[in-house]
Amino acid sequence: MYDGIIQDLIDEFGRLPGIGPKSAQRIAFHILQTQNFDVSRLAELLTEVREKVRFCEVCGNITEQERCSICRDPRRDETLICVVEEPKDVVAIERTRQFRGLYHVLGGAISPIDGIGPDDLSIPALMRRLGAGDVREVILATDPNLEGEATAAYLSRLLTSIEVPVSRLASGLPVGGDLEFADEVTLGRAFEGRRQV
């Protein structure tokens, strides 16, 4: 709809996840018209992020060095490994401040519909880490959805070969939620996992 480069910029923003044509237009005009928005900074970061950011050679988390800040931290408990799907999940768990072990980022979840099988995930690296001994618990913290559950089930079967306790994060009612609005699967899980008080 626009002439030349502004339309190119709108199109390029429209390719990003969660940005429709209207938002892309709004962003492009914001960049064009807001003088104190530092375009060169954003342009630099876009180029640098691909060059500098890589995956931790131990756990697969993102880092700008060979090993991520968590794997480098000597205060972390090396005998606990929490298995997650994505680097974003590491951040989510770190925010709870409840876990002081290390992570293993699979890089996704098993999803036949998207053509993602166990071979596409960093499972061999996990097995090597566990094979090196010393680990006293593996916590499966994949998402509580179809793909995440399938991945957790696959991993727990695989891990029976190694004699290490495997746990899965609890499912149940979200804190601050309302019982009447919980879906039946979540409420069912909350019943299953009930604890004596």
Next chain:
Amino acid sequence: MYDGIIQDLIDEFGRLPGIGPKSAQRIAFHILQTQNFDVSRLAELLTEVREKVRFCEVCGNITEQERCSICRDPRRDETLICVVEEPKDVVAIERTRQFRGLYHVLGGAISPIDGIGPDDLSIPALMRRLGAGDVREVILATDPNLEGEATAAYLSRLLTSIEVPVSRLASGLPVGGDLEFADEVTLGRAFEGRRQV
């Protein structure tokens, strides 16, 4: 929450309108992980858009030349001027294919709350264009909200000095809408502006 540059990129995206921290994180990871997303292209466009895109010296619409593609088009009717707030509004009206005249982009609307008065809009340029004669109708197509209505009222008073017919876009029920869901102001306007059939 993240280390270094990826967090910087998330922060930078979070500064754009309509992008919250969660969306910014999603976009940053998309850029990091999607190999066929052309980051250098987006980075280039960001820099170029500020350098190359400017405002048409006649109407204030965006262009990469001195005059925009509409002002350059000899088939457009120079005796009709449609006054709008933003370049986006030009695109919206062009999409209707109902208007073959020229535009005048004010660059905003009068809004005392945001400190925008008539002097901040390109009103002198509009008066010069109208003073040059030949114009047989000015269509005020500012937004049908408080600021747009105030701007239209201001302009219509100002334009009484020049003897040129001034019109305002019709307000009423949106086509495809549902009468029962129309707000009372819109419905009131639809009554006021009713036409004999």
